[in-house]
Amino acid sequence: MLRRIFLALCLLAGLTGLAQAQGFDSAPWDALLKKHVQILRAGQATEVDYDGFKFERASLQSFLDGTSKVTRPEFDRWSNPAQLAFLINAYNAWTVELVLTGYPGIKSIKDLGSFIQSPWKKRFIPLLGETRSLDDIEHGLIRGSGRHNDPRIHFAVNCASIGCPALRAEAYVAERLNAQLEDATQMLLSDRTRNRVESDTLKVSSIFKWYRPDFEKAWRGANTLGQFLALYGGPLGLNSDSASHLSAGKLGIEFLDYDWRLNVISSSTRGGKP
16 A cells, blocks of 8 residues: 555656646647737748737736746746746737737837837736846846757747747747747748848848847857858858858848837738738
């Protein structure tokens, strides 16, 4: 009898440890994304049905309430991928919630800020024991923590704008996080509206200007922005010679203007595939 009890306790401990490693259940957020995010250009971009999210706001808020109940000790027991997936999903979901506070009366998420405070600095998110801003999540918990030194996160967090990398039509999950981040990176870089070669110059999203140091920290051996971009010569449409010149700093890089218009679903794509 004692042996059976011991084995049962071991099994329970193992299951508990597995749950801790896997992290937070993102299924409710995944379901909302699948219903209210419209995929464009084979995944290079997406549009968001904010009317749909508003109709199901109770479900969104239920998911957000769940993220707020996660304690810091619980979070710290999760695996690194589970932590990062949780933070990306929380950032994106809270961004949608922020947009809904002003939608449909806004044309850009920037309309929700003021002269003295951007919307990303508003502290309205109860997360991991503190009231945080979107900037706190991205620049503090993700970029500033020292735990997640992966520049591809810039293609996963979404700022609710057309110029942003696409809001993925599924939640990020620990067991597929690397593949999801890689796909998000390639999707953005293959989008010629945001990254293209013109007159022997590579013109890329302003994301690479704002966060340039993150792309120059030797991730996959890339110590310069050109070396990072050369890793994705294929999605960028570069031949081998151009990619080599880019890596060697012999191909010019310029940054395109950012489109801050709200990434709301258009009438041409509402109700059907583009």
